[in-house]
Amino acid sequence: MAHTPTISIWFFIGILLTIYGVLILxxxxxxxxxxxxxxxxxxxxxLQIWWGLLLIALGLIYVISxxxxxxxx
Numbered sequence: 001m002a003h004t005p006t007i008s009i010w011f012f013i014g015i016l017l018t019i020y021g022v023l024i025l026x027x028x029x030x031x032x033x034x035x036x037x038x039x040x041x042x043x044x045x046x047l048q049i050w051w052g053l054l055l056i057a058l059g060l061i062y063v064i065s066x067x068x069x070x071x072x073x
Contacts, residue, residue: 005068014062017055025052 028048 007068008066010062011066014059014066016059017062018059021052021055021059024048024055028052
């Protein structure tokens, strides 16, 4: 009986982090042009863009690190 490798839960967490990062980055890019008149704190830092990029990077690290390895028989 051949042993099939299992998929780690961290792989799926990486996928979720990547998806959330893309959504937040998209919202940040969308609001980039309209943030000139923004009144919230630190609007000039464009934190949505940085946070989205951070989540994408972390998510991709998890996806790459915990993907199922193909065994060469």
